[in-house]
Amino acid sequence: MLKSYRGSCHCGAVHFECQLDLAPKGQRSTPELDGVWWTSSFRCNCSWCAKTRFWKNFARPAGFRVTAGADMLTEYRFNSSAIRHTFCSRCGVHPFASASFDIMGGDFFAVNVACLDDISADELAAVPITYEDGKNDAWDRPPVVTAYL
Structure with a gap:
């Protein structure tokens, strides 16, 4: 079920609140909208996610702030520049993208x-994960090997 969470970067300079459905x-x-993006969390092997170990779950704009x-956030864009990857300019942690x-x-x-502060280890262990083969732009299927993700 949709639940409110608080999160932060490592040094605590950046804090956010969000509404996510992390239930099994x-x-x-x-979900409010159709699509697999609203039914799971995701681990991806694209160049960004693989290097930062970004474990994403999607929130609607009304459910994120x-x-x-905010003044400590730095933005990084690559490839088509469509995704605003943000990170704390002090500790370098990537709490979210948009x-x-x-x-x-x-x-x-x-x-x-991984940046959620008020989630238990048991709750994290139960979060459903969908694996994406972003490295090969095959977002609709998992890569052959997922154990490292």
């Missing part, structure tokens, strides 16, 4: 699940 399959609420440290893709229903935030 069968316990999740009906930076509560402190973009707008029609296929996903417009604007969204990709929250780094």
Whole structure:
């Protein structure tokens, strides 16, 4: 079910609040929008996610806000520059990214699940994960090897 979480970077300069559905399959609420992006968290092998170990779950704009440290965020874009990858300019942690893709229903935030502060180890262990082969632009299927993700 949709639940409110608080998160931050490593040094604590950046804080955010978000609403995510991290429940296991069968316990999740009906998503506001169609698409797999609203039914799971994601681990990807694209160049960005693989190097930063970004574990993303998507939030709608109404369910996300930076509560402190917006001035400490630095943005990085690459390739088509469609995704705003943000990181703390002090500690370098990547708490979230944002973009707008029609296929996903417009604007969204990709929250780094690893940056959530008020989630238990048991809850993290139960979060469903979908693996994406972003390295080969095959977003609809997992890579051959996922153990390292």
